[in-house]
Amino acid sequence: MAEETSNLICITCPMGCALSVTHEGKTVLSVEGNQCKWGKDYAAQELSDPRRMVTTTVRVQGGLHPLLPVYTAAPIPKPLIFELLNVLREMELQSPVHAGEIVLANALGTGVNVLASRDMPAC
Ligand code: SF4
Numbered sequence: 447m448a449e450e451t452s453n454l455i456c457i458t459c460p461m462g463c464a465l466s467v468t469h470e471g472k473t474v475l476s477v478e479g480n481q482c483k484w485g486k487d488y489a490a491q492e493l494s495d496p497r498r499m500v501t502t503t504v505r506v507q508g509g510l511h512p513l514l515p516v517y518t519a520a521p522i523p524k525p526l527i528f529e530l531l532n533v534l535r536e537m538e539l540q541s542p543v544h545a546g547e548i549v550l551a552n553a554l555g556t557g558v559n560v561l562a563s564r565d566m567p568a569c
Contacts, residue, residue, distance in 0.1 A: 447471045456480060456488045465489055497521035501563070504534050504549060508568050509541035515563035516549050522556050530554055541568040 447470045454465045466478045467489045474493060477486045491497065499521050503513035522530060530553055539549065543566040550560040 449475065452493070454489060454492055456485045458484045458488050467493070469493055496524040498524055498527060500527055500530055500560075502531055502534055505538045506541050506543060506566050507538055509539075509543070509566040510569045511566065514539060514543055514549075514566045516560050517563055518553065518558050519561050520558045522553065522558050526554050526556065530560075534560065539566075541566050 449468060449470050452467045452469065454467055456463045456465055461481055463481050463485055464479050465485055465488070468475045468477075469489075472494045474486065474490045477489045480486060480489075499518055501515065501517045504516050505512060506514045516534065518530075533554070534550065537550070543549070543562045545562055545564050547562045548559045549562055552558070553560050
């Protein structure tokens with residue numbers, strides 16, 4: 447397999463290092479531009495199984511507000527993001543909901559739960 451170079455931005459921390467990643471397919475050969483060791487891990491993950499945290503809102507019935515902010519407890523595979531957003535768009539919770547409560551368990555079979563970001567008391 448031919449050696450290639452890809453340019454990535456490490457999103458592991460706010461530094462946002464510009465990485466120059468030399469790889470053969472999904473195998474990382476070298477990384478330049480990273481200011482810490484996490485940049486190499488990010489490059490390897492991004493080439494083999496890119497993942498992202500998802501934050502959005504879910505409708506709530508009878509709550510102080512009509513929408514509850516939610517987030518994935520861990521990053522999920524990038525190709526599943528829009529499918530997960532569609533599932534969450536169709537959901538409707540019943541208040542009260544407590545911060546950290548599981549809103550959707552094992553989202554799309556990923557093993558990752560979707561959690562409530564805040565309390566949503568009944569009104
Ligand atoms: S390489 Fe290290 S310092 Fe740079 S953005 Fe990634 S985690 Fe932050």
